[in-house]
Amino acid sequence: MADLVDMTIAQLRDGLKAGRFSAIELAKAYIAAIEKNRGLNAFVVETPDMALTQAAVSDQRLQKGEGRPLEGIPLGIKDLFCTRGVQTTAGSHILEGFKPPYESTVSQNLFDAGATMLGKLNMDEFAMGSANITSHFGPVKNPWKRKDGKDLVPGGSSGGSAAAVAAHIVAAATGTDTGGSIRQPASFTGIVGIKPTYGRCSRWGIVAFASSLDQAGPMARDVRDAAILLKAMAGHDPKDSTSVPAPVPNYEAAMTGNVKGLKFGIPKEYRVDGMPAEIEKLWQQGIDWLKAAGAEPVEISLPHTKYALPTYYIIAPAEASSNLARYDGVRYGLRVPGKSLDEMYENTRAEGFGAEVRRRILIGTYVLSAGYYDAYYLKAQRVRTLIFNDFREAWKKCDVVLTPTAPSAAFGIGEKEDDPIGMYLNDVFTVPVNLAGLPGMSVPAGLSGEGLPLGLQLIGKPFDEETLFRVGGVLETAANFTARPGA
């Protein structure tokens, strides 16, 4: 029998059901793995006691033959999800010590499906970042190493989730994706991540960054595990007015392995200047794999792609500047006293928020200000509609779009730190998907010259995650990505 922590969820599910090992044994194996890998700084809070308590319940149910879809599967939960009684910080000093008296809908759905929780995973502060270097609790290390041995970033903002999944210290994890925060770290760490259609998963109980873009999704070892997880996470929630009342299909069943006759679009605007040749090569490889499987590539145009990043960096900060106003020191979290109410606000927020969060609050406040609103926010909303329309046109020609996930492999901790614009460019391929509200998946497809994982992105029609799982499964089989960090 393989090491427990190296098994996929699908394998664990079968093993637990057959009684080959218990949920407690499984939890213990992961708890030990976490202890050995504390150097990654993937967790903000570890919850071994909770995992063991939940595992005991799972074992009882399994013995009675009442196992649920994720019975006994140990997960890590991104620290953006509120978890009842367990500190939830969104990676920020301003929420340090905050223990929500409620459980987010998505994490509750996972627990209701039998999953257990190993702890809360590190992340960029308030999900703002692409390298997991803005967390108040320190940067997360990518388990993969470059040839020069330098510590690399795991991507962000779901960097803790990505590192933990790649290092096999959780069976899988939750992530959230506002501009690429699931897909880019998935690409950087050689795992599968899917951002579902906006409205597919409830945002209730997830600390808000940019409400019209935020969406939760799974980060897993392979496409099938992601399918199993998304089925449990998704669903209509009357507590979230933007959650969509549509039935959740069986994503695992969608993985038929058959893409014959499927048309996949190659957007010419994604061939950006300065894209490394190895990314270009990987993309071509992906096209060839799908062609070989019987799918047909079509060139498509997404003409407003070049406006996506500036549009995103107006809309997301605008919403964030308002969403983060509630962290004022009055009711919960950090309070730094002052001589007046205004001074208390200033002291609390200056000490509580890190530099990147402050930068985005400033940008957001500026673009919503009287005299600038029309030129920035309103115009950005109009461009957003154009980007959405680009994709709507594309769906007349193809069923799915294939692109690279990120313009590079993981970079070193400390690199790009003084270059916020360069950092923002990480999300050039992922941001349009959020602006259009579409589902997007990153699948590990190969290694860079430095031996680092690279992902390919699949973009689907609204609420057509099934096609992503079907095509993702085919890509995964063709790529046969078996490399492991530190191997």
Added chain:
Amino acid sequence: MIIEGKTGKWEIVVGLEVHAQVVSKAKLFSGASATYGGDPNGQVSFVDAAFPGMLPVINGFVVEQAIKTGLGIEATVNEVSVFDRKNYFYADLPQGYQISQFTRPIVTGGKLELDMPGGVTKTVGVTRLHLEQDAGKSMHDQSPTKSYIDLNRSGVALMEIVSEPDIRSPEEAGAYLKKLRAILRYLGTCDGNMEEGSMRCDANVSVRKVGETKFGTRNEIKNVNSIRFVMQAIEYEATRQVEELENGGTIVQETRLWDTSKGVTRPMRSKEHAHDYRYFPDPDLLPLVLDPKVIARIKAEMPELPDAKKARFVSQYKLSPYDASVLVAEQEQADFFETVAKGRKDPKLAANWVIVELFGALNKKGVDVANSPVSAKNLAGLLDLMENDTISGRIAKDVFQIMVETGQDAATIVKEKGLTQVTDTGAIDAAIAKVMAENEAKVAEYRAGKVTLFGWFVGQVMKGTGGKANPAKVNEILKAKLGG
């Protein structure tokens, strides 16, 4: 109202913004209770306290209340409206923004008809009605060093109802508020209680020379908590502005407060924050899209409103427009009248009794119709006794006084006190004979032509019967006897 200034005649221009708390068990975007009072912070959900990850969900009942109100002021109910965030920091505003409707309100373009003295009807336009959240309450008097916050009101649903600047006098402002309050109460969408703060009013006041078509610079008077104070504040502020302008000064647009004790308006403390509210559509809420069928259903269920009721009272009960407007000003009054008047030969008599006797007595006691000691049924019973000649109008007034004091019904009082009218001609004959026998000189004078004495004889006979004799019978028999 025209202000006679040193330099000529000035006209007052007023627009009113009313914040009406929507009658609803739950708040606008959370399930927490919206009832008044309760222990501080006892009616607060995680949404109201803006905990991380909490999301607003619109209360459908409140939306229906807003639709109903929009229809009640003859406005357009917009099938699509949008909730926006109004961003500002304050300790009793947990989200750091108020959810309101800025560019696309749920209701636009209504009007109110005001009955002004002299039978004049004044129309005031209503620009818009939108839904928004109330803030919590800051208490600065509980501790020398700290402010306390009560979030019970945080998230309670308000309708902001904004008038056009059509109002030209304090009286019209008063009439507007009374009319609006009556409509809200008829509809059951706001209880209109200004003392408890469930209806609050801001007044925008400016002045201009008579004949001028452009508006002057306005000042906003905030949160005045009674109709009387609104009228006083407008009068004071307009007069102040005229004096300022005539003395060569200018009006600076500002927010002022009404100081009830001194009877003056004064500027609010210099604003530390020049507010830029950074309105933008709330991304947590989809546009509010109304089903036309729901609007149609609410329209079909609308109760009769004051204007329609007044017209009906005039045509159905032949009341004067003035009496009708007095009765319909409050729904309870109108209902009371209708209970008394129903099926009666002389509904105008019923109107007189309700308006003159009942309202007079209630005024004296300082209670409203809802708490009247005389029920509508009992007043109807009293009028029945008059109409079937059991008692006279004079006795009826005495009986009514006893009813006001004791709450008893008229028939019981009449029976207990033996006030039943005497219609037996034998008894009346005897009383007349007695009066004539005791006043032979007066009888002679009458017969000699001093017919003005007739009234005196009637009075004596009535006195002799303890007021119980039927006046018509007394007249008839007395005329015959004296003539004999």
